[in-house]
Amino acid sequence: xxxxxxxxxxNYRLMAFICGALLLVLAAAMLLPxxxxxxxxxxxxxxxxISEAVNIVxxxxxxxxxxxxxxxxxxxxxxxxxxxxxxILVPLAGAVPFMLPPLSLSPADAIFESVSGxxxxxxxxxxxxxxxxxxxxxxxxxxxWLGGLGLMLIIVALHRNLRVGSLRLYDAEFSGTVQxxxxxxxxxxxxxxxxxxxxxxxxxxxxxxxxxxxLRSSFCLALSAxxxxxxxxxxxxxxxxxxxxxxxxxxxxxxxxVNVALLHHLFHGRVSNLFRDDxxxxxxxxxxxxxxxxxxxxxxxGGNSWHSLGYGLFHVSSTISTCGLVLxxxxxxPPLVGVVTFLLIILGASSGSTGGGIKVKxxxxxxxxxxxxISRMLHPNVVFxxxxxxxxxxxxxxxxxxxxLFLYVLFVVAGGVVLALCxxxxxxxxxxxxxxxxxxxxxxxxxxxxxxxSYAALPLAAKVSLMVLMIAGRIEIFALLALxxxxxxxxx
Amino acid sequence: MNIIIAGDGEVGFHLAxxxxxxxxxxxxxxPHSELLKKLESESDLLTIAGEATSPRILEEANxxxxxxxxxxxxxxxxNLMACCLARKLxxxxxxxxVSNAELLGDRHxxxxxxxxxxxxxxxxxxxxxxxxxLLNNNVATETFDFTGGxxxxxxxxxxxxxxxxxxxxxxxxxxxxxxxxHIVATVRNGETIxxxxxxxxxxxxxxxxxxxxxxxxxxxxxxxKETVKVKNxxxxxxxxxxxxxxxTLKDRLSxxxxxxxRRRCSELSEILGNTLIINGDATDIDLLKEEGxxxxxxxxxxxxxxxxNVLTCLHxxxxxxxxxxxxxxxxxxxxxxxxxxIDTIINKKLITASYIARFIVTAEAVSSKWLSGTxxxxxxxxxxxxxxxxxxxxxxxxxxxxxxxGGIVRDDKVLLPSRDTQLAAGDRVVVFxxxxxMAQVARLFKGNDIPFFSHLDSDSL
Numbered sequence: 001x002x003x004x005x006x007x008x009x010x011n012y013r014l015m016a017f018i019c020g021a022l023l024l025v026l027a028a029a030m031l032l033p034x035x036x037x038x039x040x041x042x043x044x045x046x047x048x049x050i051s052e053a054v055n056i057v058x059x060x061x062x063x064x065x066x067x068x069x070x071x072x073x074x075x076x077x078x079x080x081x082x083x084x085x086x087x088i089l090v091p092l093a094g095a096v097p098f099m100l101p102p103l104s105l106s107p108a109d110a111i112f113e114s115v116s117g118x119x120x121x122x123x124x125x126x127x128x129x130x131x132x133x134x135x136x137x138x139x140x141x142x143x144x145w146l147g148g149l150g151l152m153l154i155i156v157a158l159h160r161n162l163r164v165g166s167l168r169l170y171d172a173e174f175s176g177t178v179q180x181x182x183x184x185x186x187x188x189x190x191x192x193x194x195x196x197x198x199x200x201x202x203x204x205x206x207x208x209x210x211x212x213x214x215l216r217s218s219f220c221l222a223l224s225a226x227x228x229x230x231x232x233x234x235x236x237x238x239x240x241x242x243x244x245x246x247x248x249x250x251x252x253x254x255x256x257x258v259n260v261a262l263l264h265h266l267f268h269g270r271v272s273n274l275f276r277d278d279x280x281x282x283x284x285x286x287x288x289x290x291x292x293x294x295x296x297x298x299x300x301x302g303g304n305s306w307h308s309l310g311y312g313l314f315h316v317s318s319t320i321s322t323c324g325l326v327l328x329x330x331x332x333x334p335p336l337v338g339v340v341t342f343l344l345i346i347l348g349a350s351s352g353s354t355g356g357g358i359k360v361k362x363x364x365x366x367x368x369x370x371x372x373x374i375s376r377m378l379h380p381n382v383v384f385x386x387x388x389x390x391x392x393x394x395x396x397x398x399x400x401x402x403x404x405l406f407l408y409v410l411f412v413v414a415g416g417v418v419l420a421l422c423x424x425x426x427x428x429x430x431x432x433x434x435x436x437x438x439x440x441x442x443x444x445x446x447x448x449x450x451x452x453x454s455y456a457a458l459p460l461a462a463k464v465s466l467m468v469l470m471i472a473g474r475i476e477i478f479a480l481l482a483l484x485x486x487x488x489x490x491x492x
Numbered sequence: 493m494n495i496i497i498a499g500d501g502e503v504g505f506h507l508a509x510x511x512x513x514x515x516x517x518x519x520x521x522x523p524h525s526e527l528l529k530k531l532e533s534e535s536d537l538l539t540i541a542g543e544a545t546s547p548r549i550l551e552e553a554n555x556x557x558x559x560x561x562x563x564x565x566x567x568x569x570x571n572l573m574a575c576c577l578a579r580k581l582x583x584x585x586x587x588x589x590v591s592n593a594e595l596l597g598d599r600h601x602x603x604x605x606x607x608x609x610x611x612x613x614x615x616x617x618x619x620x621x622x623x624x625x626l627l628n629n630n631v632a633t634e635t636f637d638f639t640g641g642x643x644x645x646x647x648x649x650x651x652x653x654x655x656x657x658x659x660x661x662x663x664x665x666x667x668x669x670x671x672x673x674h675i676v677a678t679v680r681n682g683e684t685i686x687x688x689x690x691x692x693x694x695x696x697x698x699x700x701x702x703x704x705x706x707x708x709x710x711x712x713x714x715x716x717k718e719t720v721k722v723k724n725x726x727x728x729x730x731x732x733x734x735x736x737x738x739x740t741l742k743d744r745l746s747x748x749x750x751x752x753x754r755r756r757c758s759e760l761s762e763i764l765g766n767t768l769i770i771n772g773d774a775t776d777i778d779l780l781k782e783e784g785x786x787x788x789x790x791x792x793x794x795x796x797x798x799x800x801n802v803l804t805c806l807h808x809x810x811x812x813x814x815x816x817x818x819x820x821x822x823x824x825x826x827x828x829x830x831x832x833x834i835d836t837i838i839n840k841k842l843i844t845a846s847y848i849a850r851f852i853v854t855a856e857a858v859s860s861k862w863l864s865g866t867x868x869x870x871x872x873x874x875x876x877x878x879x880x881x882x883x884x885x886x887x888x889x890x891x892x893x894x895x896x897x898g899g900i901v902r903d904d905k906v907l908l909p910s911r912d913t914q915l916a917a918g919d920r921v922v923v924f925x926x927x928x929x930m931a932q933v934a935r936l937f938k939g940n941d942i943p944f945f946s947h948l949d950s951d952s953l
Contacts, residue, residue: 167536184494184517184538394526 013066014074015082018155018169020062022086025154026093027055029142033097037135043102044133051096058093079168080482086151087471087480091115094143097136108463109456115467117143118151119474120354122230122324122441123466125456130234134216140231141223147474148227148354149197149260150174153190160187172479174352182261193260196267197354201226204252211245221245221325225253228355230324230441238327243310249325250314257321257349258283278389279361283320283350286360290340291316297336315444319344322355324441333448341445345434356439356473358408362401364388369398407477411437411469418465419458428453436466437473493559496521496583498544498574500565502823503589503615505531507564507845510869512537513930519553544574547581556582562848564589564613572609579608587611587848591732615844619794620736622843623817626836627722627741627790633698633836636846638872639901639920644705645676645870649835650697654716660692672908673703673711676898676924677868679827684868684926686896698830700870702898702922704906720814722789726750728774728804729795730760733819733838737792742767745790748783750774752795775800777807790815794838798822805834868926870898873937875919881936887911895925895933 030052037045074082091114097103098110105113109125116123117140129137146154152169159166166186182189201222208218220233232238238246255263262280265273274280294312299305311327318325319341348357365386372384385392415433420426428450435443446453455463472480482488495511497504498521508520508531518537522528525541532539542549544563555561561583563571568590575586590596590612595604604612625635634647650657656664661675678685679698685691693699703711712719723745727734730751738747738760748768751757757771772779774795785791791808793801793816801818802825808816817836820826826837875881881889886897886909900907901920907913915921925933 167533180540181538184519184536186536188517 011074011078015078015085016062016066018082018159019086019089020059020064020066021155021159022090022151023055023059023093024063025158026090026146027052027059029146030055030097030139032142033135033139036138037133040134042133042135044097044135047097047100047102048135048139050100051093054096055093074168076168077482077488079172080479080488083152083169083172083475083479084471084483086155087118087475090147090151091118091143091471094118094139097139102133103136108460112455112463112467113140114143115470116441117141117229117231118147119439119470120144120148120227120229120322120356121436121439121470121473122224123436123455123470124231124442125454125463127454127456128235129232137216137220137233141220141229141233144227144229144231145201145223148229149193150474153193156187156190157194166190173475180261182264189261192264196260196263197226199267200252200256200263204248207248208245211242211248213241213245217241221249222252224325225249225323226256226354228253228256228321228323228349228353228439230326232325238325246310246314246327250317253321253323253325254287254317256323257317257353257355259350259352260354261352262350276389278364279350282364283360286344286347287316287320290320290344293340294337297334297340301334315341316344319440319443320347320355321349321353322357322438322440324435324443326442326444328444333444338445338448341443342431342434345431345438345440345443345445348438356437358405358438361388362404365393365398365401366405369401404477407481408437411472411477415465415469419462422459422462424453424462425450432466433469437469439470439473493517494519494554494557495560495562496550496553496555496558496578498522498561498563498565498571498578500524501527502821503564503841503844504562506823506841507562507848508537509535510845510927513927514934515931519558521549521553545570545577547577550574550578550581558583559585561586562589563587564844564848566591568592568595572604572607575610576608579610585610587613589613589615589844591616593617593736613844613847615840615847616732617736618843618847619733619819619838619840620740622838623733623737623792623794624740626817627725627745627815633830636870638702638870638899638922642704642901642904642906643702643899643922644708645898645922646701646703646708646711648699648701648711648715648717650693650695650699650715651717652695654695656693656699656715657695658692660690661687662689664693668714671710671714672707672906673701674898674908676700676702676870676896679830681831686894686924700924702870702924720789722815724748724788725790725792726780726783726785726788726808728780728791728793728801729819730756730769731794731796733794733840734792735760735763737794738764738767748788750780750783774804777804780804780807781811785813786811788813790817792817794819798825802829802834805829806832809833868924869930870922870924871930871933873921873923873934875915875917875921875937877917879917879937881915881921882917885912885914889936891936892925892929892932894929895923898922898924 030048034048034052037048092111094117095110095114098105098113099107112125126132150173152173156166156170170186170190182192204226205218205222208222217233217237221237223229224231258280262274262277291312294315295309298308298312314327346358347363348359349355351359351361365388368386372386376382386398412430412433415437416430419429419432424432428446431445431449435441435446494517496519497508499505500522504520504522508518512518512535520528520531520537520539521542521544522539523541523543528539528541540549540553544565555578558578561575561578563574565571571588571590575588579586586609588609591614593614596612596614632646632648636645638645659667675687677700678687678693680694701711725741725745726748727738728750730749734749738749741747742764748770749760750770750772751760752773754771757769761769770783785808791805791813793804795801798820801820805816805818816834817838818829818834819838820829821840823839823841826839829837891897897909899922900909900913902916921937923933
């Protein structure tokens with residue numbers, strides 16, 4: 001028996017095992033639409049059965065044949081690869097039901113819809129969701145919910161003896177922005193996060209039912225709001241909803257943009273933890289300020305003030321949490337609302353939440369660093385440290401934030417260029433790129449810029465680049481780059 | 493079980509890593525945030541950068557729900573203070589590392605209990621104790637008692653001319669079937685090997701043998717080791733370990749102690765009666781020769797510098813000293829030092845960690861020995877009620893390839909494991925394993941009993 005580790009490029013077996021496990025989770029989740037289809041007989045049963053079979057066969061193949069549990073060490077680059085790979089494989093597997101009849105979308109469209117679901121973006125190539133068979137509609141919303149907290153977090157919670165690899169997977173998906181774990185054991189802290197997520201979903205679902213919404217729209221809207229997804233069960237689902245439901249949805253969307261760890265403290269009655277957190281305070285302040293700006297702008301341009309207030313709050317909550325549930329697409333906006341919306345798209349939600357974007361925490365770090373830097377220009381010998389929540393951050397950490405910002409801007413610009421080449425005007429192109437990398441998806445801003453814009457009409461190149469943006473935004477870019485960076489493939 | 497480890501460097505980190513493997517929930521409090529980041533990326537535990545004596549930091553570490561608080565910083569007053577605080581803030585049991593052996597006695601135990609310090613550990617004294625043990629039965633380079641002394645682990649080097657060299661495991665058991673001993677592992681060129689039937693022993697292998705104490709003479713005969721009668725010894729370094737070692741050995745052996753610091757020399761001369769205390773530099777080989785290094789039976793190098801200890805030991809070996817013991821603090825050096833011929837390496841970190849692990853007795857794991865020179869571990873388990881291990885004989889159990897059962901104690905009687913042995917609940921089993929299979933092995937013995945704490949008896953010190 002030899003213990004000097006023979007060289008391996010990667011622990012392929014464990015990577016395969018993880019991907020297999022995810023496919024089996026997918027298969028389990030697909031049982032719900034399958035049963036629904038069986039009951040209501042909506043014509044999608046064959047499609048679902050086929051994709052269920054694909055998931056199970058492929059999943060079992062990866063899980064049982066290639067999978068090997070005992071060598072459970074996952075090195076840094078392997079965890080990046082696994083993360084990126086899983087985020088490509090799972091949406092592909094999830095797209096199968098959309099490709100088959102009765103829907104028969106083209107592969108590109110089906111994959112776009114699935115990527116958009118799992119990354120909780122919510123951009124859709126299907127113009128009227130009410131025309132979808134019920135089971136496929138449910139599948140679209142379930143995919144958002146599964147992707148909401150992150151695919152790797154499913155693995156970490158389920159596969160407890162992954163040892164060190166767990167933290168690496170968790171880090172790869174969150175780019176190391178998450179603060180202290182909730183429990184010394186990573187698997188336990190992740191299961192706390194799932195508890196919070198589940199509670200939010202169930203409470204919102206029950207609340208929406210109590211407000212008199214139908215089973216179908218309550219379920220779909222609850223999944224969309226808590227996962228900060230953005231798919232709608234029907235085009236007028238929100239326009240026709242009553243005020244209490246909208247208040248409820250707005251509130252839950254906003255809370256879904258808060259760090260899940262903080263919500264865990266909140267659920268355990270440690271409210272002060274919430275308000276001591278720098279990021280939460282900034283997130284709240286920005287939200288209120290933006291809502292106020294929208295309210296004033298809409299009131300001055302002649303809107304009913306109650307309506308303007310409600311609209312402003314809901315819109316800001318939907319945008320800052322990168323949820324993208326659109327209340328009303330046909331608004332004639334004052335310019336200020338558009339500007340505020342664009343800024344919120346760039347900002348994004350809190351770190352460690354289901355939302356996307358650059359994240360409030362990173363912007364705070366950058367702002368503090370720049371402040372300090374300016375003071376260095378005045379006092380060349382000043383010693384400073386960037387502090388967040390009373391803890392000073394290392395230079396490495398700040399450098400990583402800068403690197404992220406650079407990559408993020410680069411991706412938005414590159415995506416914008418592709419869209420512009422495909423015929424969008426430049427403001428629309430940049431907005432669409434920014435909204436998709438932030439996993440926001442639908443926003444009234446796109447419609448107010450070019451009312452005729454539709455994802456379905458985009459050429460293939462634009463769809464592919466948007467898919468790349470969605471995945472990049474969801475796994476915070478670094479993990480995706482690791483898959484394509486030659487340095488990661490070299491033997492050392 | 494939730495354990496908080498307050499440390500300032502390697503002892504704490506080592507403990508944390510090992511205990512994480514045993515599926516405890518570990519939180520490490522340490523002032524070095526950069527080192528913590530590395531630790532956290534290597535093990536599944538929580539780290540908090542800060543001082544262990546800050547109540548705020550302790551509360552952040554969730555001391556209220558802490559079952560065991562270990563303070564293993566270098567400074568004993570910090571450890572005692574941290575334990576007091578942790579106890580008042582809710583820790584159920586506290587252990588402090590101390591450097592003053594005076595605190596350890598039974599006389600003050602209740603006073604410290606009242607203050608909130610349940611147990612105290614003095615690594616220097618344990619190291620000194622280990623040195624005395626090794627000189628007493630100087631065949632082995634490392635020994636450790638399990639199951640209250642019924643089973644003992646010996647580490648022996650297979651020298652040229654040993655009858656075992658050239659034999660395979662199968663041959664060995666046929667030739668010496670009366671020998672009640674089990675070779676659980678060998679280390680060859682720094683690599684740990686669990687010998688299966690066709691494995692052939694070679695000269696220079698280090699063999700980990702588990703056996704009863706009475707069998708030592710038999711083992712000696714088979715392995716071809718002769719006991720060296722140690723009459724005199726030279727100790728280089730008059731720090732705490734050197735002092736404790738000299739204190740325990742001075743009545744039986746004639747001791748020469750070399751210490752560089754003149755003031756410390758005069759302090760030592762006050763407590764050490766019949767010991768020759770020489771003021772000088774241990775790296776000065778001429779001085780050592782002049783003081784009769786070549787005529788010594790044993791040479792013990794315990795200065796603060798690991799390099800000095802290794803080099804002076806090599807020199808002593810060259811001059812014909814039969815037994816050399818070196819204190820090596822850098823764990824990376826250990827296997828290398830053993831390869832180049834130093835008999836025994838003492839490492840305070842490993843000793844302390846092994847020792848503290850005795851406090852953390854669960855239903856399954858009773859005591860454990862973290863071995864120097866290899867990353868493997870010996871752990872004593874109690875077979876749990878209705879555990880997987882009780883269902884089939886050993887040969888059919890799914891024992892991982894990187895683990896082997898070394899010995900079994902049932903009702904105070906030693907059994908040597910064979911393929912047909914059937915384990916029963918309550919048996920104590922000593923298992924040799926690599927850390928990566930630890931969780932799997934622990935699962936084999938896990939029953940439905942409730943974990944409990946052990947109580948340390950003070951004479952084991």
